[in-house]
Amino acid sequence: EAGVAQSPRYKIIEKRQSVAFWCNPISGHATLYWYQQILGQGPKLLIQFQNNGVVDDSQLPKDRFSAERLKGVDSTLKIQPAKLEDSAVYLCASSLGPDLNSPLHFGNGTRLTVT
Amino acid sequence: AQSVAQPEDQVNVAEGNPLTVKCTYSVSGNPYLFWYVQYPNRGLQFLLKYITGDNLVKGSYGFEAEFNKSQTSFHLKKPSALVSDSALYFCAVRDMTSGTYKYIFGTGTRLKVLA
Numbered sequence: 001e002a003g004v005a006q007s008p009r010y011k012i013i014e015k016r017q018s019v020a021f022w023c024n025p026i027s028g029h030a031t032l033y034w035y036q037q038i039l040g041q042g043p044k045l046l047i048q049f050q051n052n053g054v055v056d057d058s059q060l061p062k063d064r065f066s067a068e069r070l071k072g073v074d075s076t077l078k079i080q081p082a083k084l085e086d087s088a089v090y091l092c093a094s095s096l097g098p099d100l101n102s103p104l105h106f107g108n109g110t111r112l113t114v115t
Numbered sequence: 116a117q118s119v120a121q122p123e124d125q126v127n128v129a130e131g132n133p134l135t136v137k138c139t140y141s142v143s144g145n146p147y148l149f150w151y152v153q154y155p156n157r158g159l160q161f162l163l164k165y166i167t168g169d170n171l172v173k174g175s176y177g178f179e180a181e182f183n184k185s186q187t188s189f190h191l192k193k194p195s196a197l198v199s200d201s202a203l204y205f206c207a208v209r210d211m212t213s214g215t216y217k218y219i220f221g222t223g224t225r226l227k228v229l230a
Contacts, residue, residue, distance in 0.1 A: 004158070040223075041222055041223075042205055042207075042221050043159070043205075043220050045218065048215055056217055091158055091159070093159075098216055100209060101164075101166065104218065105161070106159045106160070108157050108158050109156075109158055111156075
C-alpha cells in the first residue's frame, strides 16, 4: 500500500512569513494527525482529525497555526506568521481509526527552518 | 498525567551483542505501550505494542519488548544487534484519560550499533 505522502520535504522561510504543508494519508484511514518534532524531542501532537472533524487541537497554537481536512482525505497545516521557534519537523500520520489497536503510519515529514 | 521516560539519550552496542533500550511509564489505569523507530530523514515506523496479554511482545525486525508492571517498564530488546538497527527509538503511551487516546512520546534514544 502507498504510504503517507507529505510535501514539501524541506522549507526555509524568514520569520513573519507564512508557510503551508500538505499531507495525503493512506487510503481508507479515517484518522489523521499532525505532529511537531523539535530537534532532540519526541513528536508532539498538534491536531487530530477524525474524518473531516477536529477531535483534538488542544496543543495547536491557534493564533498562528491552522489546519483543515476538507472532504476527510488530504490535509493542510498552515503557519502564519512563522516564528523562529517554529523550526522543526512537521510529521503527518494516519491510522484506520482512533481505536487502541490501530498503529500510526507516519510520512517522512517536512523540515521547516525559520530564519 | 500520563507520561513515558527514556532515561538514556544514546545507547552504544557492538554488532552481534544483545541490545536493550529502556522505557518507563506513568499512567493511571492499564497502560497501552508502543515502540516506534525513526531512521534519518524519515518518519516514525511502528515496531510493536503492548495492549494486554503476554508480558513479552514480539515485533518487527526481530525486536521484542518486555512489559513489567511492578517496575512500570517496557524495555525494547533484541538478542543480536545489527549495524542497520542504528536509529532513533521512541517509546509511547496512549493517554487513556484524553478521550481521544492520543499518543504521548518519550524524548527518544539514539541507538548506535558499532561494526
